[in-house]
Amino acid sequence: PSPPVPSAPLQDIRNTVGNIPMEWYQDFPHIGYNLEGKKIYKPIRNKDELDMFLEKMENPDYWRTVQDKMTGADIKLTDEQVDLVNRLQKGQFGDVHFNPYEPAVDFFTHEVMIHPVTNRPADKRSFIPSLIEKEKVSKLVHAIKMGWIKPRKPKDDTPTYYDLWAHEDPNSILGRHKMHVPAPKMKLPGHEESYNPPPEYLLSEEEKLAWEQQEPAERKLNFVPQQYRCLRAVPAYSRFIHERFERCLDLYLCPRQRKMRVNVDPEDLIPKLPKPRDLQPFPTTQALVYRGHTSLVRCISVSPSGQWLVSGSDDCTVRFWEVSTARCMKTLPVGGVVKSIAWNPNPTVCLVAVCVEQSVLLVNPCLGDKLLYGATDQLLESYVAPEEERVQPVQWVTATMEEHSKGVRLVVQHSKAVKQVTWHGKGDYFASVVSDNSNMQVLIHQTSKRWTQNPFRKSKGLVQCVLFHPLRPYFFVATQRYVRLYNLLKQELTKKLMTNCKWVSSMAIHPGGDNIICGSYDSKLAWFDLDLSTRPYQLLRHHKKALRSVAFHKHYPLFASGSDDGTVIVCHGMVYNDLLQNPLLVPVKVLKGHALTLDLGVLDVLFHPTQPWVFSSGADGTIRLYT
DSSP, rough: OOOOOOOOOOOOOOOOSSSOOGGGGGTSEEEEEEEEEEEEEEEESSOOOOHHHHHHHTTTTTGGGEEEETTTTTEOOOHHHHHHHHHHTTOOOOOTOOOOOOOOOSSSSSSOSSSSSSOOOOOSSGGGGOHHHHHHHHHHHHHHTTTTTTTOOOOOOSOOOTTTTOOTTTTTTOOOHHHHHHHHOOOOOOOGGSSSSGGGGGGOOOHHHHHHHOTTTTOOOOOOOOSSGGGGOOOOOHHHHHHHHHHHHHHHHHHHOOOOOOOHHHHHHSSOOGGGGGGOOOSSSSEEEEEEOOOEEEEEEOOTTSSSEEETTTEEEEOOOOOEEEEEEEEEOOOSSSSEEEEEEEETTOOOOEEEETEEEEEOOOOSSSHHHHHHHHHHHHHHSSSSSSSSSEEEEEOOHHHHHHTEEEEEEOOSSSEEEOTTTTTEEEEESSSSTTTTTTEEEEETTEEOOOOSSOOOOOOOOEEEEEESSEEEEOOSEEEEEEETTTTTEEEEEEOOOOOOOOEEEEETSEEEEETTTTTTEEEEETTTTTTEEEOOOOOOEEEEEEEOOOSSSSSEETTTSSSSEEEEEEOOOSSTTTOOOEEEEEEOOOOOBTBEEEEEEEEOOOSSSSSEEESSEEEEEEE
């Protein structure tokens, strides 16, 4: 016979770590050592639930694959091994060829033989009492006598259950019984339940018909009273089991519990606020009424000195007033409805921005100090146009001679109607909001260079109003539901405030710059603390109708809101330097005076720059000063 062909040597990866918990190797890349002392590495990656599931679905041999804990490898069982497992599970012998039912070989036969199997003589110790045992017994007897070993106690035959409440004080009020409410007793039977009731309790034919037509829940009696000759003639009650069953349901399904009522003093629920008279000064009485406009006054603005007031109205005029006397100094016809007006906050410049239809007019009112408004004109005339024409989203047009004589200096022509204008605190830049829903809604203009830029690439919704931050290079943009805060230097969105209102109408920023208020058409005023959260710190619902305008005072801790209900509500809003202390908001005064016209009330509110006075303009064509 030819010699056997040597097969390839099988790789012997027997693990030599011995019988230890394999968890010890959990954090290592290997799982033990083979016979040569080299590390046995785990499979590349452990299978997660998804791999296991996919393998279970796709691998036909999944049911006969097991993991070897010693090597971490998957081993497919052979048919013999599967058979062996099956046999062991059934309780059979592991070896296939083992026959448990082979005929037994009798070693000692039932026939008595002459010769014994062994013929050894018996030991002597098999018939002599054992000395070792005697010694042991004597030791045990001595230990029992001395009391070292206790004989076994007889078993106690008393049952293991006992009365749970045997040792309870019957007079103590237990937790179980505190809440126990005894079941209500059943109503005792009256005359109508008698077998021989008085005649007035028996039902007539009409009453019987009515009783049958009623719903069971509406019936006064749940049976018909009947009369019998004697007690022997009374039949069995047909509804007896039914009524017992209903009574049982009532007893166990109706929860009976004592409701513990909390006695709360309603006064304790109202927050403790300081009294308004401790928070003075704030405006309380109407001092002056500025009359002259013939239609609703949409917007007002006051000069930085606090001496002059400007107002724009739907009668297509802008009027300049002296604050202290309510005298109209000038009237400027502008040929369109004035949507917004803003006096330049820089005290060294005398300029007013006016929104009329599709343009912003920059007007020099020529009021007050002659040097001041003369310097403003010189500043505007000193502009030198750049050599090459720059493409801008708007057109800057110098006023004609006729417009110049009225006070208009520059006209910034937009492509759509302008609805708001607001100045930066330094007085060179101003922003305008256009009624459009493209990315051209907000434009920022520089007066000294007559240069306009569009800061936003894409529209984030319908812009309602915009504001410059008083101290830092931030820009607030209010859309219908959100207020976005942009960093103008980094050109990025810094914060997005959720107003929790349906439609924002106006906003104002605290002179400190860390708090803003938003008024909305669903008659809410939201106060935001920018350091605290992107949601309102407080929502004030003091007005009955839509809020049109909100304003902060520059120096006093006051803010005001004007609404379509014809009132101005002045609130004390103290912001503390201590960052841990939340702002204190207290409504202090409701100012009335404006008459409702066309369902509109107060359209704009504004504080005096230095005094604790508030101006309000209304749909009744008047401006009122409260001091």
